[in-house]
Amino acid sequence: MAALSITRLYGLGLTPGKLRGLQRISNPNGTLTMVATDQNSSMIKMMKEALKREPTYDEIVDAKVMLSRALAPHCSGILVDAYYGYASTMAAFAIPPSTGILIRVEKSGAPKNAAGAPCGEIEPGWSAAKIKRCGADAVKLLAQFEPGEFDSAEKNFALVRHIHDQCQELDILFLLEPIHFPYKVAGQEESKEAVLARKARTVIDTARYLSRYCDIYKAEFPGTLGYESDAQLRDNLKRLNDACERPWVLLSAGVDYDQYKKQVEMAIAAGASGVLGGRAFWKEFFTFPTPAERQKFVETECVRRLREIHAIVQTGTPWFRRYGLTLEDLHSIRATEGWHARYADGLASPSRSATAPDPHAVY
Numbered sequence: 001m002a003a004l005s006i007t008r009l010y011g012l013g014l015t016p017g018k019l020r021g022l023q024r025i026s027n028p029n030g031t032l033t034m035v036a037t038d039q040n041s042s043m044i045k046m047m048k049e050a051l052k053r054e055p056t057y058d059e060i061v062d063a064k065v066m067l068s069r070a071l072a073p074h075c076s077g078i079l080v081d082a083y084y085g086y087a088s089t090m091a092a093f094a095i096p097p098s099t100g101i102l103i104r105v106e107k108s109g110a111p112k113n114a115a116g117a118p119c120g121e122i123e124p125g126w127s128a129a130k131i132k133r134c135g136a137d138a139v140k141l142l143a144q145f146e147p148g149e150f151d152s153a154e155k156n157f158a159l160v161r162h163i164h165d166q167c168q169e170l171d172i173l174f175l176l177e178p179i180h181f182p183y184k185v186a187g188q189e190e191s192k193e194a195v196l197a198r199k200a201r202t203v204i205d206t207a208r209y210l211s212r213y214c215d216i217y218k219a220e221f222p223g224t225l226g227y228e229s230d231a232q233l234r235d236n237l238k239r240l241n242d243a244c245e246r247p248w249v250l251l252s253a254g255v256d257y258d259q260y261k262k263q264v265e266m267a268i269a270a271g272a273s274g275v276l277g278g279r280a281f282w283k284e285f286f287t288f289p290t291p292a293e294r295q296k297f298v299e300t301e302c303v304r305r306l307r308e309i310h311a312i313v314q315t316g317t318p319w320f321r322r323y324g325l326t327l328e329d330l331h332s333i334r335a336t337e338g339w340h341a342r343y344a345d346g347l348a349s350p351s352r353s354a355t356a357p358d359p360h361a362v363y
Contacts (some may be wrong), residue, residue: 006298006335016024016343017213021173022319024027024137025077025100025216030318030327032216033074033310034100034247038081038140039278040108042254066291067102067282070298071096074306077102078197079140079276082126086134102175103131105163117152117183118144120159120182128166131172137217138173139163145178147205148198152183155208164213171344175276176214176253178206196227200236207243216319217248218276223265230266237270247319252277257305264309268316275313281305 009019026032040060047055047063053065064085072078077100079084086103089095105128110118120143123211128139141163142157160176163273167174180202182190203222211217222236241248250267252260252275260280283303288294321329 002109002332003334004332006333006339007043008329009333012325013078013215014323015171015200018173021075021100021137022215025102025173026319027076027274027310027314029314030273030320031313031316032076032247033313033321034077034102034249034274034276035071035075035280035281035306036079036251036276036278037064037071037085040081040084042279043286046283047061050286050289057084057126060084060138062291063286063294065089065092065094066295066303067285067298068252069114070295071281071302071306074303074310076100077137077276079104081108082123082130083108090135101135101138102140102173103134103136104142105131105142106142113151113155115149115151115184117146117268118181119152119155122159128163128170128172132170136172138175138321139167140175140176140218141328142179143204143210145210146183146202147209148179148202149183153209154246160210167215171218174214175218176210177218177276178210179220179251179253179309179322180206195278195351198223199223200228204236204239204243207240207248211243211248211359213315214246216273217244217246218251219244219248219272220251220253223266225259225262233266234270237266239269244322247273247317247322247352249274249276251275252280254279254283256280261305261309261312264312268312271317273317273319273322274308277309309346 025034043060044055047059061084065088068078072095074156078095079102080089081104095101105122105126107121107123110120112118131139141160143160145153145156147153164174180199182195204219207217207219219240222240225235233335250264250272257280261278264275282298285294285298290299
């Protein structure tokens, strides 16, 4: 097969740093089996209920290290937070070299506007630049997004663009996670029925707004099992797949594992490239009273679930197919001499590029 120019990848936004990030967090066939352990607020709440007191910093860190050590060998990528997770988990060798690392950039919780809509913020003392500097493979941003709530939508859109532009400048992979939420309409709280009724539309419309501003799009399931028919859910997933301009993976949103498994099967059939699930894999972990019992649960039941989902994900759409590429295309990509001088800093100066190579230099 004839060689293809690396310019083809550049034209798709697949610069060297982003391409390497995709390679690191993917399975060999281009699908993605990823696990999230970055949920600080929900973890602390579950630990508080189990311990009957506030957990200490060290207890939270130990729980995250235990989860990572058990699950990371069985997934292509693991998502951690900065405050409790990354430094201790990485330094403790809880994540093997073969597993990619994503780090979230947003802080847990967000201030809300007059409509009760959250407006995201970056973790204090943290940044996309620090995520790049400490050796992670990707930046992850949670963006709570409702197209119909104009104030928060505009602010959260600006935050997404800001992190997107930073990741472009840093040449690091960017994974975006939008989620829907209830808010006040004309000063009145939305009913649960109203939120359920518009969830699919919100998820699909949000993909149209935001999926172009990332490299991997982490989507909610567009609807609710048992609320819409399976036929309607399959149609929703098709429309979500059509709306996404980037490879997309399915989040778990804390549903029970059996529900998540069915959602994954449907999403993969519709064109998803994989998963980035959290609590569906491990949420019962915190109901066990002793570290030994928690460790047994995560090493048996949680690993079983992850392996089961991984088998489904293996049949998904490889990320490169969303870019119109095949593995054969990628294997044939070549750069021209001097690419390193043009990379990131722009084109070489005319005087420099016109100079004949120094025969005594080592290139």
